[in-house]
Amino acid sequence: MTPTITAFASSPDRGRGLARDMRVRWALEEVGQPYEVRLVSFAQMKEPAHLARHPFGQIPTYEDGGLALFESGAIVFHIAERRPGLLPADADARARAVAWMFAALNTVEPPIFERAMALILERDKPWFEARQPMLDASVRRRLDELAARLGGADWLDGAFSAGDLLMVNVLMRLGGSGLVEEHPNLAAYVARGQARPAYQRAFAAQLAVFTAQQPAG
Ligand SMILES: N[C@@H](CCC(=O)N[C@@H](CS)C(=O)NCC(=O)O)C(=O)O
Incomplete structure (x- = not known):
């Protein structure tokens, strides 16, 4: 079907x-x-x-x-x-790919989404100017950690997986912010995902x- x-x-x-x-x-x-x-x-x-x-x-x-x-x-x-x-055949590699799926959605997406929502919904609020640097810092922390783990690899753990698919899609919400570009390896990672047919x-x-x-x- x-x-x-x-x-x-x-x-x-x-x-x-x-x-x-x-x-x-x-x-x-x-x-x-x-x-x-x-x-x-x-x-x-x-x-x-x-x-x-x-x-x-x-x-x-x-x-x-x-x-x-x-x-x-x-x-x-x-x-x-x-x-x-989208998932490796080897059981351990598969479990790690699933961990990256959860990491994308549970650990990396929340600060990125919170920052994006603040930009849309809170621009006219009195706390906006003070809060934005804190939201940027939360995102930067995750990007620093992710960039360190990715290093010079193409993908997060061996071959492209559902973990990479979700991570790239999550990082796309930072488009235009310049935050991903602070890490050339992450920018290349996103571009690599987006280049896939x-x-x-x-x-x-x-x-x-x-x-x-x-x-x-
Ligand atoms: N955690 C859910 C989030 C789903 C979600 O937020 N969907 C948005 C579109 S990306 C939506 O439907 N927004 C309209 C609404 O919440 O009323 C998922 O990953 O599927």
């Missing part, structure tokens, strides 16, 4: 790869699994039909036959388990949703 994922009908980032369906699209492309997309508006995301798929009324979701999943990390893990290409296909598909909504001319 062809799985169906959900994505924003109108993404706040104008289809630039930040909405979390991007990581699911990318994973599906990496393993060569065709998929369909159901676009949902913000209103539809809070209606019963979508809440049955996602208890928090968010995207992405994933449906395949009788299986309905939410949480981008769980979806990417499911895809990676079902088809080869599967990434390119996923990005183009997400961007096409936005482009299709623009008036002609």
Whole structure:
């Protein structure tokens, strides 16, 4: 069966790869699994039909036959388990790749997301100027640590894995901040991920949703 994922009908980032369906699209492309997309508006995301798929009324979701999943990390893990290409066959290497998936989502994404949300939602607040350097420092700390671990390697632990896919996607939210570029090895790491043909296909598909909504001319 062809799985169906959900994505924003109108993404706040104008289809630039930040909405979390991007990581699911990318994973599906990496393993060569065709998929369909159901676009949902913000209103539809809070209606019963979508809440049955996602208890928090968010995207992405994933449906395949009788299986309905939410949480981008769980979806990417499911895809990676079902088809080869995103998790090593060796049990120990596989466990380490899963650890990097959790690290991307649990350790690296939270400070990056908090900083991004503050930039969007708190610019007019009296504490914004004082808080921003603290948020930058939290992000820098994680980037320092990640850059030190990556060193001169191409990927975090051997071959490209679902851990790299999630980490690159998480780091993309820092685009334009200059923070990733403070570490040339991390900037190269993100560029390496984005150069993958599967990434390119996923990005183009997400961007096409936005482009299709623009008036002609
Ligand atoms: N932890 C969830 C986060 C999902 C999430 O925050 N989705 C955003 C889009 S990237 C969303 O649906 N936002 C709209 C809302 O929360 O109402 C995941 O990784 O899937």
